[in-house]
Amino acid sequence: MTYPFHPLAGRSLEVLYSKRRGGGRVFVCDAGDGGSVTLPVEWTDRGPAADEARLSPESLTELLVVVNALFKGCADRGEGA
Template sequence: MTVTHPFHALAGQQLEILFVKRRGSALVFVCACGESRSVTLPQEWTDRGGEPAGDRLAVEGLSALRALVDALVSRGGDLGGGGF
């Protein structure tokens, strides 16, 4: 299996899968990482998951966050001296 998460220390490296397990509803891989060590990776961070985002903060996520903040601010009225 290949680590595909662009910001992971093992990005691009191929690892041997020792076993697979569920963590809640997520699938994770426990892989060999050097002698007598293992690393646990979520499926999304590997070539077994979807395509990784190229940026740490995707435009879609930032846009959704901005919309949420705007909605909360408009509902809150005066924030009582807050720093906006």
């Protein structure tokens, strides 16, 4: 499991089977204690390599501008804290 934010990140899981879902492929894996977990192939080491940076500094700056505008709009209407 390579998806860094998943609770099972870094663990090796046994793949029970794979199937198509929503135009992609998922693995159904043994999660222990008789349970299973379904994972997109992209979240595993069998999928494409993950990008190091999900958002560029420029994208984060643009996002900050949007968030600030939303907060200002709420404050102008008396909805902000």
